[in-house]
Amino acid sequence: MKAVTISILMALCVVLVLPAAAQTGLEPFREIITDYYADPYQVNISTMPPLSSIPLDDPSDGINWTIVDLPKPCVSGDGGKTFVMVSRGSSNNLLIYLEGGGACSDYITCKLTPSVTTLNATNCGYCNLAFFGIFDKANPLNPFRNWTIVYIPYSTGDVHSGNRVMKYYNYTSNPNENITVYHVGFVNSVVTMRWLANQSSFDKIALAGSSAGGYGTIANFYAARTIFNKSLVVINDAGPGLSSKVIPQFMYETTNVTWGYYQNFPTPALQYVKDGELLYVVQYVFDTFNNDSLYCLYENQQDYVIGTQFLGYEPNDFREVLLNVTSEIKANYPDNFCRYLPLGLSHTILASPEFYTLTTYGVPVYQWVADLLNYQISDVIAIPGDLNGDSSVNFDDLISTLNLILTGSYDINADIDLNGLINFDDLIGVLNIILAGG
Numbered sequence: 001m002k003a004v005t006i007s008i009l010m011a012l013c014v015v016l017v018l019p020a021a022a023q024t025g026l027e028p029f030r031e032i033i034t035d036y037y038a039d040p041y042q043v044n045i046s047t048m049p050p051l052s053s054i055p056l057d058d059p060s061d062g063i064n065w066t067i068v069d070l071p072k073p074c075v076s077g078d079g080g081k082t083f084v085m086v087s088r089g090s091s092n093n094l095l096i097y098l099e100g101g102g103a104c105s106d107y108i109t110c111k112l113t114p115s116v117t118t119l120n121a122t123n124c125g126y127c128n129l130a131f132f133g134i135f136d137k138a139n140p141l142n143p144f145r146n147w148t149i150v151y152i153p154y155s156t157g158d159v160h161s162g163n164r165v166m167k168y169y170n171y172t173s174n175p176n177e178n179i180t181v182y183h184v185g186f187v188n189s190v191v192t193m194r195w196l197a198n199q200s201s202f203d204k205i206a207l208a209g210s211s212a213g214g215y216g217t218i219a220n221f222y223a224a225r226t227i228f229n230k231s232l233v234v235i236n237d238a239g240p241g242l243s244s245k246v247i248p249q250f251m252y253e254t255t256n257v258t259w260g261y262y263q264n265f266p267t268p269a270l271q272y273v274k275d276g277e278l279l280y281v282v283q284y285v286f287d288t289f290n291n292d293s294l295y296c297l298y299e300n301q302q303d304y305v306i307g308t309q310f311l312g313y314e315p316n317d318f319r320e321v322l323l324n325v326t327s328e329i330k331a332n333y334p335d336n337f338c339r340y341l342p343l344g345l346s347h348t349i350l351a352s353p354e355f356y357t358l359t360t361y362g363v364p365v366y367q368w369v370a371d372l373l374n375y376q377i378s379d380v381i382a383i384p385g386d387l388n389g390d391s392s393v394n395f396d397d398l399i400s401t402l403n404l405i406l407t408g409s410y411d412i413n414a415d416i417d418l419n420g421l422i423n424f425d426d427l428i429g430v431l432n433i434i435l436a437g438g
Ligand SMILES: [Ca+2]
Pocket: 385, 386, 387, 388, 389, 390, 391, 392, 393, 394, 396, 397
């Protein structure tokens, strides 16, 4: 399956080194239809129902969603109507969740996976999809059990950041084939947040998102902090805010133009971007609001979907960039920025059952999140070969690896070659780490 993916990506790259496809984009195969789609702060929200009219959701029987339509000009990526889902909780706390689901910035990437630009909603929205992980309200371990949860579906291909309408032409065969995409995720999310802020003053506010929704937390952090006018906790689930250096569709220069997100940030915010890495922008929010909010990232260090499929890195090269960028932000804002970085090729966790089972060095993910909501932050970063979490790789870890082999057990921190099993190769791998200085 990996080989297939890589060959698809290689095919894309071959196509994209055609002379017309300069690094700045695919002009003339891209056309801006509407430069700035809508000012989300001017959209009339008075047609939306009062939050208090939405039934209180009893958590004991699981989550029950209520659909709330977003007013025009909010639209899905194909121009159709769009909505949010609400589960109203008994506490006065609010979680806003940004759904994931890929990204696109040209004909190929938008057309090949229609779900990127189309809301695939059943008559109950996503109610039959979103009930694992943080949406499993029946689970007593769920830190959001009694919270009001607002789920913002994703179909705009723009990681919830955009405010632009684009037309993309088929540059591989028939240029008369084209697709129009409403990259207006930022309009939808800001309208949703304005509606909520207009309802009530909440005690605690959290903004979270998975994958594309994780990237979306970067684009919406400043807006959320401004609209609610109070501190908040942001949990970015596997949307590390890094850009590709080799895949033209997902380079910073490309997405900034096709989604037009630069229009949605205050001008000084994007001056924080370094080397095309958007994650640095969270520092602007810390600086602007006296470090009163938290921004924390969950991400697998070799996340195959983000690191390899979208950004084009070898897994361990992605790991290096991820650690470099996040360590710099951590050094700058030790009390506001934190990370939970397991080893492995996996992707998201917030909407998965693994939210309750994955543990790194004795810290379960759900506990790490629960602590964040109480403004207690911690960095949990797995080190290859360090099985006991003492931040060094030494003889104890070698013995532990040997024990794993003898008992047929598994620990990803000992799986040096990430092949899903612990064997002699990993023992040599741990030994080499020790010999290299631990
Ligand atoms: Ca150790």
